[in-house]
Amino acid sequence: MSLVLLAGSFSGSRKSIWPNLASWNPEDADYLHLYDPTLPIGESPSKKKKGPTQDESENEENSTYYTPLRGPLTVCMFPISHGPSYDSSAFFIHHTSLGREFLFFGDVEYDLSSINPRISNVWSAAAPKFVSAVFIECSWPSGRPDDKMFGHLTPEHLIAELQVLANFVSEHRNLSNNYPASTNPRVTSISPRRRSSSSASPERKRLKQSVDEDPSEGGRRPVLQNALSGLRVYIVHCKEELTRPDNTKPINQVISNQVRELVNKLELGVEIVAAEQGSLIHIVSIGASL
Secondary structure, X not given: OXXXXXXXOOOOOOOOOOOOOEEOOOOOOOOOEEOOOOOEOOOOHHHOOEOOOOOOOOOHHHOOEOEEEEXXXXXXXXXXXXXXXXXXXXXXXXXXXXXXXXXXXXXXXXHHHOOOOOHHHHHHHHOOOOEEEEEEXXXXXXXXXXXXXXXXXXXXXXXXXXXXXXXXXXXXXXXHHHOOHHHOOOOOOOOHHHOOOOOOOHHHHHHHHOOOEEHHHOEXXXXXOOOOOOOEEEEEOOOOOOOXXXXXXXXXXXXXHHHHHHHHHHOOOOEEEEOOOOOOOOOOOOOOOO
């Protein structure tokens, strides 16, 4: 603390407490790390290195582009919406040797409440991938008014989004079962420039309707049972409410329990975990795609 207080009190050259260990200039000293911006999917793909795909025989136009990080790790970024005024990002972190990856969301709002819905782009890209885990926010507990979301999610919003993911997964599996491997049309990542910005788009309506019924059966029945089996979802970015009547249990546990209860009712098969600060998380290979 004394260093902070005294940092600006001496004359002479500028002082700094924290070393600058990185630079934007590749000509700077070799000991400095080099900043390398990660562009969202759909922006200047010619500057991005093509990442590995599940089937190397697939057309290049259906590939997702990844940026090298370090060693076998690469990243693919999707833009998402954090309220009407802010952009956020979702990152696929891919291990090229293992062919596995996990998905990490920044702050994000519910697509059907957004003026620029973009989560479904991410779910569409995730469906055919070998995704072991998803880290996603659920900032507020159940019962929060929609006009008090401030660009975040409640358990009800998160469950609705997981159902959309489950629909994409179910559709991808149906395509995989109906087509030979050599001609299998994947559900691939959709560039934001090619998607409608309307939250009431025909595709979104179709996916929402198929959550509750299967037309081929002539009636309503669950069609997403265990669709997300093997996936683990970590709940992050839980916000404490100072006026919460029962504050004996940590808010991340309260919200995660609410999400888990809704997931169990729908029998999606996904495991819900409350992320704990400082915990060590092992993301294991489950041997099959979502």
